[in-house]
Amino acid sequence: MISTVAQPSRILIGAGARHKAGALVAEVGGRRPLVVTDSFLAGNGAADELVQTFADAGLSAAVWSGTVPDPTTDSLAAGLAAVTAHDADVLVGFGGGSPIDTAKALALLAVSGGAMAEYKAPRSNDGPALPIVAVPTTAGTGSEVTQFTVITDSRTDEKMLCIGPAFLPAAAIVDYELTLTMPARLTADTGIDALTHAIEAYVSRKANRFSDGMSLTAIRTIGSALRRVYADGSDRQAREAMMLAATQAGIAFSNSSVALVHGMSRPIGAHFHVAHGLANAMLLPAVTRYSVPAAEARYADCARALGCAAADDDDATAAQALVDELEALCNDLAVPTPRSYGIDERAWRQKIPTMVEQAIASGSPANNPRVPTPDDVAAIYSEIY
Incomplete structure (x- = not known):
């Protein structure tokens, strides 16, 4: 049996790896990263720390902190507007599974357009899509290395599984120090x-x-x-x-x-x-x-x-x-x-x-x-x- 293996081309692993985020985004060709995160990480200084690494690497970064738990199709609209407003060329999913899943959905919609319901399984999605760099702050979802995203249809309450290479991050940062404050x-x-x-x-x-x-x-x-x-x-x-x-x-x-x-x-x-x-x-x-x-x-x-x-x-x-x-x-x-x-x-x-x-x-x-x-x-x- 022949198996095809897919994973990010670069994964930085270890304490302090988050401080290399700027260099990693530049490696995947990003000059205008948009950090896709939630209000908690935007408010406690963690997102600011990430943005500083982008500034140090000479990149122009912005933060969108409107992700919600179990992201919905309705919640994506403001994110798409933020991608457009910043003219982002790479999305940095920063947080638990919800911000990373949101970044994946936005990466595809920003380039391919349409509605998220058009991309749900069993369809396999090849893109085109913006590159994604995933930085998880929880130890569980594995979304930083997967070809999947899950978005809830706001109209039907269906949690839609969406699959395909378009959702696979180009790179990931796995820094356990980001999980030390998890309850x-x-x-x-x-x-x-x-x-x-x-x-x-x-x-x-x-x-x-x-x-x-x-x-x-x-x-x-x-x-x-x-x-x-x-x-x-x-x-x-x-x-x-x-x-x-x-x-x-x-x-x-x-x-x-x-x-x-x-x-x-x-x-x-x-x-x-x-x-x-x-x-x-x-x-x-x-x-x-x-x-x-x-x-x-x-x-x-x-x-x-x-x-x-x-x-x-x-x-x-x-x-x-x-x-x-x-x-x-x-x-x-x-x-x-x-x-x-x-x-x-x-x-x-x-x-x-x-x-x-x-x-x-x-x-x-x-x-x-x-x-x-x-x-x-x-x-x-x-x-x-």
């Missing part, structure tokens, strides 16, 4: 998001030898670091480990795929405004339990990498250990159920048919080792509530 809840949610990426990339029907290696390495690292960094956010060694693992998991699923967890989590986020990583965490144990019979050996490999099964455990024992460990991890990291999160049961039940339809339509469930029927998806939504 425990965000640390947990983004950490489980990264773990979900790695597991799904490994068990996906589109997995390959390249993505397999990245997946297992990320799982192994997360198994040793996530509880540590949740308990002590100042643990620099664990922060560095999680940041690198999130990037590795991102490369893995970008070159394989995500599967049922992600297909089901996007509608939860769209309809109930649950953060993406947290929605994944709500689903991960139940979806894994459902999927294990179709790929017992693959899930067993994940268990051994995570450290919850021994090398000489048989596959059935190891795969069950993985399910048990994911349940324990979610308990240790205080992951709520939809009920304990505060979602009304009647509203949840009423939305299940729509969520099932949107989950299946995203295409991600078709990558799952056990491909679900609509009734299966509905049953899992009911189970996790």
Whole structure:
């Protein structure tokens, strides 16, 4: 089998790498970068620090801080105006997954035009688009190295998965020092998001030898670091480990795929405004339990990498250990159920048919080792509530 591997042409990794942002933008041909970020990073001085590196490199930079959590099609209009006003030739996505996903969408729309709904999966988007430099401030989404963006349709509340090389950053900066102030809840949610990426990339029907290696390495690292960094956010060694693992998991699923967890989590986020990583965490144990019979050996490999099964455990024992460990991890990291999160049961039940339809339509469930029927998806939504 021939596999095509795609990742940014340049990735700077390590403490202080953000100080090289100006030189990196110049390397990809940028002279007028627009920093796409949120109001928090614009207000705490972090965006100003980045802009100073551009000034030091002789570049003319501007900041647009209008990104919103779980970006919507409506939220892109002001961003497009900012791109035009600055005559930007490169977009710097600075923040968590939402600013980086927003930068990806703006990069395509600014050059190719049209509406975001025209670019949703299963269409593969080649561009043209502005180059993107991604600078993540959370350790989880992996968006800095992926060919995906997720934008919610403001009219229908559908979280649209958009795929293709047009969304792949030209370069990325992976500096764990940007994550040192993450609160425990965000640390947990983004950490489980990264773990979900790695597991799904490994068990996906589109997995390959390249993505397999990245997946297992990320799982192994997360198994040793996530509880540590949740308990002590100042643990620099664990922060560095999680940041690198999130990037590795991102490369893995970008070159394989995500599967049922992600297909089901996007509608939860769209309809109930649950953060993406947290929605994944709500689903991960139940979806894994459902999927294990179709790929017992693959899930067993994940268990051994995570450290919850021994090398000489048989596959059935190891795969069950993985399910048990994911349940324990979610308990240790205080992951709520939809009920304990505060979602009304009647509203949840009423939305299940729509969520099932949107989950299946995203295409991600078709990558799952056990491909679900609509009734299966509905049953899992009911189970996790």
